[in-house]
Amino acid sequence: MASMVKYGTGIVCASMKEEGFGPLATSFDGESGENQEKLRTAFTVTVVYVDAKHGITTGISAPDRTTKVLALASRDLKPEHFNRPGHIFPLKYREGGVLKRAGHTEASVDLAVLAGLEPVAVLCKVVDEVGSMARLPKLHECAQRRTRKNCIYC
Secondary structure, three states, rough: OHHHHHOOOOOOEEOOOHHHHOOOOOOOOOOOOOOOOOOOOOOOEEEEEHHHHOOOOOOOOOHHHHHHHHHHHHOOOOHEEEEEEEEEEEEOOHHHHHHHHOOOHHHHHHHHHHHHOOOOOEOOOEEOOOEOOOOOOOOOOOOHHOOOOHHHHH
């Protein structure tokens, strides 16, 4: 998570299947006419996890964000555990995955499901030294420096 915050400009997203949004109020649906985002990524209202027993402070730190994402992946998710707005951007997965929309949201959830995990994934866009979106050659270079695989790192 710390790498995502540092190299991804701090914008960390949690991709989720629609059933995971049950208790979360969403204000934006990527399939409605409201979404004017170029790639129709289904952004929703950002969230912060507020369950005091986990020691969340401002919600901006890497440990706080990790706890939030784990809470989003929990089957015990309850609306009172989250405030809006926050520091994690939930993204609504389009049913059918990459076969319906070739996006990071769908790819990350499809990979989680294929791995036998809950249908929730964390992702961020990686930027280069000048703040532009890092493309594949830069991602390979970045992953090699950190001994990580690209699909895990980016």
